[in-house]
Amino acid sequence: MHLQELSKALLQHSPAGTVPSDSSTFTSQLILTNCIESTRIIIQSLLHNRAPTSRRSSFGAGRLSIGSNISGDLSEAGVGRSIDARRARKVAHEQAVLLENRVSRLQKLEELYKKRIEQTTKQTNLIKQNKDRHQRDLIEKYKQKLKEREKVKSLARQNARKAEDRKRSVRDARLKCLMEKRQKVQEEKRKRDERKQQQREEEMNLVRQKRERIHSMGTSRQKLRVKRKQSFSTQLQQKYLENTEHVAFEAQLRQKLNERSDLMCDKELEMIERLKSLEAEQQKAVKELKHVLS
Numbered sequence: 297m298h299l300q301e302l303s304k305a306l307l308q309h310s311p312a313g314t315v316p317s318d319s320s321t322f323t324s325q326l327i328l329t330n331c332i333e334s335t336r337i338i339i340q341s342l343l344h345n346r347a348p349t350s351r352r353s354s355f356g357a358g359r360l361s362i363g364s365n366i367s368g369d370l371s372e373a374g375v376g377r378s379i380d381a382r383r384a385r386k387v388a389h390e391q392a393v394l395l396e397n398r399v400s401r402l403q404k405l406e407e408l409y410k411k412r413i414e415q416t417t418k419q420t421n422l423i424k425q426n427k428d429r430h431q432r433d434l435i436e437k438y439k440q441k442l443k444e445r446e447k448v449k450s451l452a453r454q455n456a457r458k459a460e461d462r463k464r465s466v467r468d469a470r471l472k473c474l475m476e477k478r479q480k481v482q483e484e485k486r487k488r489d490e491r492k493q494q495q496r497e498e499e500m501n502l503v504r505q506k507r508e509r510i511h512s513m514g515t516s517r518q519k520l521r522v523k524r525k526q527s528f529s530t531q532l533q534q535k536y537l538e539n540t541e542h543v544a545f546e547a548q549l550r551q552k553l554n555e556r557s558d559l560m561c562d563k564e565l566e567m568i569e570r571l572k573s574l575e576a577e578q579q580k581a582v583k584e585l586k587h588v589l590s
Contacts, residue, residue: 332402335395 329406332399332406335399335402338395
């Protein structure tokens with residue numbers, strides 16, 4: 297019974313054909329090794345204590361039974377004891393075989409656990425290597441990206457500097473052109489002002505010379521001019537009087553025409569009123585005739 301309970305406990309702890317998880321591999325391996333060693337010790341002790349005594353007892357019992365009973369008749373008690381011994385030997389043998397089978401299973405499981413541990417260690421090492429490689433690749437990629445970003449930034453800075461240099465050069469060229477144009481315009485203006493000043497001075501000199509000539513010619517010409525002016529003013533007065541007479545005559549004519557037009561308008565209005573009254577009388581007469589005829 298003790299062997300059966302031990303075998304059941306072993307089967308409960310480690311069933312055949314199953315492998316525990318990776319987290320409990322170390323503890324399960326320890327349990328298996330302890331169980332294997334304990335079962336091996338139990339089997340050895342059973343075989344050592346059972347085999348010689350059972351054989352001797354069976355052989356001695358046979359000799360005693362043959363020597364004591366020559367006729368071949370055995371007592372019932374001796375037969376019962378021999379049957380119990382055989383049964384006990386058979387049960388012990390079966391239990392030993394079962395234990396050996398279980399030990400072999402446990403050894404196989406131990407080998408499986410070892411293989412599994414080796415596989416898990418290999419897998420963990422591979423995973424670590426892959427992780428390290430992946431991290432290295434990521435770090436290298438990140439470094440490459442940083443280098444590319446630095447290159448892009450440096451190129452952008454260079455392009456910005458070039459653009460600023462171009463803008464500065466264009467600005468300087470434009471300012472230079474504007475300054476040159478302004479200088480040219482100022483020079484042209486100065487030359488123009490000088491020419492105008494010279495022309496004014498020449499004109500003033502001519503006017504001064506003319507005045508001096510006129511003043512030197514004397515008062516005779518001035519008297520002639522006064523006479524001419526007086527005669528011209530008298531002629532203008534005569535023409536003005538003639539024009540005023542003509543304008544008065546035109547005003548009289550216009551007044552007469554306006555009066556005539558007013559008379560004609562009055563006559564036309566009277567004729568229109570008469571025609572309207574005649575039309576009304578005709579309409580009344582027509583209505584009366586229609587009434588009489590109806």
